[in-house]
Each structure stands twice: as C-alpha cells, then as structure tokens.
Ligand code: IPM
C-alpha cells in the first residue's frame with residue numbers, strides 16, 4: 176500500500192532527528208515493500224521566517240490531506256520574544272487541534288541496555304517499568320480562555336473540560352489498558368480543581384463499562400513523587416493536557432534521556448482498512464543549544480515512526496521491526512552522547528545523530544520478522 180506522510184522538520188534539532196528517522200522509514204519500505212510518499216510541510220520558527228506565520232494555512236490543508244504527520248520539534252530563542260499568537264509553539268497546538276488528535280500516547284519504558292542511564296537506584300527500579308501516559312491533547316488550560324486584565328496588572332489561563340472531551344480520552348486509556356496490564360490510574364488535582372472533580376465523575380461512569388480494568392485515582396503531586404519512588408506500580412496513566420506535559424517529561428528521564436521518548440497523537444479511528452490520522456513527534460523540544468552538531472538523539476523520533484506504523488497504518492510487524500532494531504543497536508553498545516553519560520562501559524561506542532539513524536536502518540533491513 177502507499178502512504179502519504181506529512182513531514183514537519185521544524186527548528187533546532189528537528190531537521191536532524193527527522194532526517195535520521197526518515198532513513199529508518201525508507202528501510203522499512205525497502206524491507207517490507209511499502210511506498211511512503213513524503214510531503215514536506217513548513218511549521219514553527221522556520222515558517223515564521225519564510226511566511227510570517229508559525230502555521231500557514233497551506234500547511235494545515237496539506238497536513239489534513241496526508242495519512243499521518245511526522246514532526247521533529249519547533250521553537251527557539253530567535254522567536255521567543257514574538258507575541259504569543261506568533262510563537263512557534265502555536266504551530267504545534269494549531270496542528271494538534273486542526274488534525275483533531277486529542278489523545279497523546281507517551282510510552283515510558285526502561286530498555287534493558289539503558290538500565291545504567293536511568294537515574295534511579297536498583298532497588299527502586301526493581302524489574303523495570305513500562306508506563307503509558309495518555310495525555311489529553313486538544314483541551315484544558317492549553318486551549319482555555321487566557322489573557323491579561325486591562326491594566327496589565329494580572330493575567331489568567333483557564334482549565335476547561337467538557338464531559339465529552341473527558342469521556343473520549345478515558346476510553347482511549349481503558350482500551351489501551353485492555354491491551355496491556357489492565358490497570359488505569361487517573362491523575363488529577365481533584366482536591367482543588369472543579370475540572371478534576373468532573374474528570375472523576377465521568378470516570379466513575381466509564382470505568383463501570385470496563386470492569387476488567389482496575390481503576391485508581393491519584394493527585395498529580397503524589398504521582399510526580401510516586402514516579403520516582405516506585406515507577407513499577409503504573410500501567411496506564413490518563414491525565415489532562417498540562418499534567419500530562421509535566422509528568423511525561425519526568426517519566427522520560429527515568430528511561431535514561433528525554434531523547435528516548437516517542438509520542439503518538441491520534442483522534443477518531445479511520446474508516447475500516449484506511450489509515451488513522453496521527454501526529455508523531457518525539458517529546459523533546461528543539462534543543463537549540465545542540466542544534467546542527469549531529470549529536471542529538473534520534474531514537475525518540477525513530478520510535479515515533481514505529482508508533483506511526485502501528486497506530487496510523489496498522490503495520491504491526493513493521494513497527495516491531497523498528498523497535499527491535501533500536502533495542503539491538505543499544506544492546507550492541509551504540510549510544511548517542513545523552514544516553515552515554517552514565518558509566519561508560521568499554522563496549523560503549525558513542526555516535527552522532529546520522530550514524531545512529533544509519534545503524535537502526537541497517538538493523539531494520541536485516542530484520543527477520
Ligand atoms: C510537548 C511540548 C509542547 C507541549 C510545547 C513545545 C508546546 O512540551 O509536546 O510536551 O507543551 O505540549
């Protein structure tokens with residue numbers, strides 16, 4: 176089958192990590208006989224430079240016509256002083272919203288070869304962890320009313336959620352839990368926030384439809400603590416846009432580096448046999464300080480490609496081939512600088528962004544799946 180993929184290389188290290196990931200995608204195409212057509216899309220700071228806006232209308236229209244979109248990262252100091260509607264981050268929010276990808280899946284898994292890069296002690300990590308953070312992505316405080324008072328002496332942002340938004344993200348969480356270890360933890364601040372109390376109310380009803388899934392609820396401050404105290408206790412975490420943003424950065428560090436974490440943002444499933452629109456991006460940002468040096472870790476983006484194959488195209492074998500290729504490259508001792516910081520073994524070999532991409536692509540080509 177032919178797939179059409181929108182490519183937003185973006186700013187900072189975005190173009191580098193996307194370049195490496197596209198090499199892996201090409202290897203998937205060659206190994207498994209698929210054609211992936213690429214549609215280059217401008218968004219973020221580079222779009223501001225080229226057209227004056229972070230998310231040109233043309234980008235949105237062309238992205239919508241694709242089967243899925245792969246995004247590197249947007250933003251950088253060059254555009255930080257622009258007014259809020261012109262900031263590169265607006266492109267990201269605008270794209271998520273326009274593509275209606277309300278469910279952001281962020282898996283944090285400790286891969287065995289990266290045990291040394293995890294900052295937690297052995298007795299805390301135990302037999303490892305495999306957490307899926309399901310973050311609501313197109314609502315909440317990111318999209319609520321915000322502004323300044325007339326005299327400029329105060330500012331506000333609003334956490335706003337409808338029952339419908341809560342219900343649909345919870346369902347994504349429960350369905351995911353059914354394919355995993357059957358546990359779901361709702362993370363909120365229901366001791367303070369009315370919106371969180373609505374989440375709990377809706378969850379009481381939805382959880383009854385999934386009696387096979389064990390449900391719990393936790394305040395977000397406690398969750399932040401529990402993630403570093405006993406990460407193995409979590410299976411699926413479902414939470415709001417803002418809390419998911421924060422907790423996923425925390426969880427990413429447990430896997431060794433923020434450079435490792437992929438993400439998939441999906442909406443309603445496509446028609447039977449058709450792709451499901453999704454936006455795939457590593458959870459790290461544009462890291463302008465290391466941009467252009469060929470040292471960024473492309474694995475988060477490469478693993479995002481694996482998620483694209485699985486969630487948008489239902490190509491499960493191909494997704495596994497990419498994930499196994501990443502594991503094999505790590506097992507062989509190859510590391511980018513960010514995951515080689517802790518205890519460099521004699522077998523560790525540090526490589527740059529491009530080389531890491533080539534190594535994974537080579538493993539995909541050799542895959543026997
Ligand atoms: C993320 C990022 C974005 C977010 C920023 C860059 C707008 O931190 O994807 O986690 O807050 O969603």
Ligand code: MG
Nearest residue numbers: 420421424458
């Ligand atoms: Mg974030």
